[in-house]
Amino acid sequence: MKGPVASRITGARVTWTWALLCALTGLSWALAAERRFTPGTALTIAVVAIAAVKTRFVIREFMEVRTAPRWLRRATDGWLAALMAAIIGLYLLH
Amino acid sequence: MTARPATAATPPQSTSPRGALALPGDVGMWVFVLGDMVIFGAYFIIFMVYRGHEQASFLAGERHLSLASGAVNTLLLLAGSRFVALAVAAARAGQDGRARRLVQWGALCGCGFLLVKAHEWDALVNAGLTVTHGNFYMFYYAFTGVHLFHVLMGLIVLAIMHAELHRPAGRRIWLIEAAGIYWHLVDLLWIILFALLYLMR
Numbered sequence: 001m002k003g004p005v006a007s008r009i010t011g012a013r014v015t016w017t018w019a020l021l022c023a024l025t026g027l028s029w030a031l032a033a034e035r036r037f038t039p040g041t042a043l044t045i046a047v048v049a050i051a052a053v054k055t056r057f058v059i060r061e062f063m064e065v066r067t068a069p070r071w072l073r074r075a076t077d078g079w080l081a082a083l084m085a086a087i088i089g090l091y092l093l094h
Numbered sequence: 095m096t097a098r099p100a101t102a103a104t105p106p107q108s109t110s111p112r113g114a115l116a117l118p119g120d121v122g123m124w125v126f127v128l129g130d131m132v133i134f135g136a137y138f139i140i141f142m143v144y145r146g147h148e149q150a151s152f153l154a155g156e157r158h159l160s161l162a163s164g165a166v167n168t169l170l171l172l173a174g175s176r177f178v179a180l181a182v183a184a185a186r187a188g189q190d191g192r193a194r195r196l197v198q199w200g201a202l203c204g205c206g207f208l209l210v211k212a213h214e215w216d217a218l219v220n221a222g223l224t225v226t227h228g229n230f231y232m233f234y235y236a237f238t239g240v241h242l243f244h245v246l247m248g249l250i251v252l253a254i255m256h257a258e259l260h261r262p263a264g265r266r267i268w269l270i271e272a273a274g275i276y277w278h279l280v281d282l283l284w285i286i287l288f289a290l291l292y293l294m295r
Contacts, residue, residue, distance in 0.1 A: 009179065011184075014176055014179040014183065015176065017176075018172060018173070018179075022172055025165060025169055025172065028288075028289070029165040029293075031293075036157060036161075037153070037157050043293075044293075044294040048289055048294065051285050051286055051288070051293075055286060058175065058281055058285065059278075059282060062175050062278040062281070063274075063275050064118040064271075065118075067115060067118075068115065068116070068118060069115050070115075072117065072124065075128060076131075079128070079131050079135060082135075083135045083138060083139070083286075086139050087139070087142050087290070090142035090145075091145075091146070091294070094146035094147070094149060
């Protein structure tokens with residue numbers, strides 16, 4: 001029986017997404033370990049940007065928002081963009 | 095906007111008859127998830143406002159956190175999310191036994207997260223870094239505590255998902271999808287918490 005909608009996420013795509021997310025986690029871990037005790041604007045922007053990319057992959061791929069109706073794609077992207085802009089903006093303000 | 099897909103009459107059932115664009119899970123779960131995202135988002139912004147005013151003390155607080163604990167917990171939740179996403183795909187394909195095993199692996203990752211977090215809290219409290227140790231630790235315990243509650247809820251949700259996979263005759267794929275979406279929410283909130291509490295300088 002042909003069950004799922006063709007565009008639903010496949011096992012291979014889940015695993016590739018997961019591998020990418022792990023690599024990005026390792027990258028931000030290594031970046032932050034380099035500079036433990038002093039403020040770093042470039043580092044902070046980098047780790048927040050990596051977190052934004054990871055969050056979007058979780059939403060789009062694992063939560064399958066990529067193939068969801070437009071209102072949901074827009075709502076989640078809008079939330080992420082507004083939150084990340086606020087975090088970076090407030091960081092740079094001080 | 096779409097309504098919840100019809101209850102499956104026979105297994106394995108299609109997720110939705112509406113073609114390529116379909117709402118995973120059900121509207122109720124998405125209302126909850128989006129609401130939770132907005133509430134957490136507001137608290138993240140409040141954290142950033144406080145951090146801006148007390149940058150030195152937040153940075154000093156951060157140096158006592160174990161970067162490795164935060165990173166390992168991120169990897170545990172990512173692995174858990176992978177298992178649960180694979181479980182949803184297996185359930186759609188009618189492979190309920192495989193889906194159940196994958197849910198069990200996902201729950202194991204969640205339990206691993208709880209153990210790492212308990213160990214981390216224990217070490218911090220023993221070092222005298224309790225909730226009264228400045229605003230950074232006030233936020234740290236509030237955020238990680240509320241998040242931990244989400245992990246516990248997630249384990250209950252996985253148990254419901256597991257039970258649903260034991261009902262081949264009447265299992266509801268929307269419910270299995272909705273459970274997966276909740277589990278991924280726990281993962282994505284931690285990704286942002288990890289950046290705000292452990293990574294930024």
